[in-house]
Amino acid sequence: MRVSELIISGYLGYLLVLAWALPLPAARRKVVALVALADLALVWWISKAETTAGVVVRDWLPALQILIGYWLSGAFFLRPMTGVEAWLAKWDRTLFDEVGARHIAERGPRWLLEYLELAYLAVYLLVPLGFGVAYWLTPALDADRYWTIVVAAELACYAMLPWIQTRPPRALRLHAAIEDRRLAIHRLNGLVLGLGSIQVNTFPSGHAAGAFATAFAVGLFVPGAFPAFVVLATSITIASVIGRYHYAADSAAGVLVAIGVWWLAG
Secondary structure, eight states, X not given: OOHHHHHHHXXXXXXXXXXXXXXXXXXXXXXXXXXXXXXXXXXXXXXXXXSHHHHHHHHHHHHHHHHHHHHHHGGGOOSOOXXXXXXXXXXXXXXXXXIOTHHHHHHSOHHHHHHHHHHHHTHHHHHHHHHHHHHHHSTTOOHHHHHHHHHHHHHHHHTTTTTSOBOOHHHHTTTOGGGGGOOHHHHHHHHHHHHHOOSSBOSSOHHHHHHHHHHHHHHHHOGGGHHXXXXXXXXXXXXXXXXXXXXXXXXXXXXXXXXHHHHHTO
């Protein structure tokens, strides 16, 4: 198995253990167990791929595994930890009220806010886009090295959800002046989240960690594309806070996770 596949398998095994160790409702426990076991079988089967088509599927499959890992983590949310939410909100108050970030949401140019919302929306395409750029522009791409950085950063964030359970600031209407601007793409983001999100907060932020990990991974193989991906990752991280999708501490921690994984991966 590749290192990235071992990380995915280890994460699925971790969720399997927690599904039986934590007081989950029986229905959720069964879903986690069935999906995790089926996915483990898929990872093992695809790791044996020898045909050209099979290797291509194997190279791209981690993008789907990240989504599966995200959705499975949501099954472990039982109740919000209000003390942790208050701690996160305290840092947001410092940023919005003392540093003045609320002025961006209240009086920032509409084009800037729409751009940030668009950047946040683009996060769903960023992971496959980054791999696509590296895949097409790098002869004999080391797909495992690329995915090791991205998968490890993303799953490290999702692995914390069973232990740190909070609601996103938008759900609590914390510093939600952005809602009064009636931005088209902000409303679109709300619709997308309503359809595909697990409706809870991840600390550290998987959005920030995944965006920066993707930028670092792309930079290893296509240095010329690194600045563009860093700009996009930075925009996504800022948008996640201004748009109230994440607390500031979530996003800062997510960036640190990406940096740590990139450093460890060499």
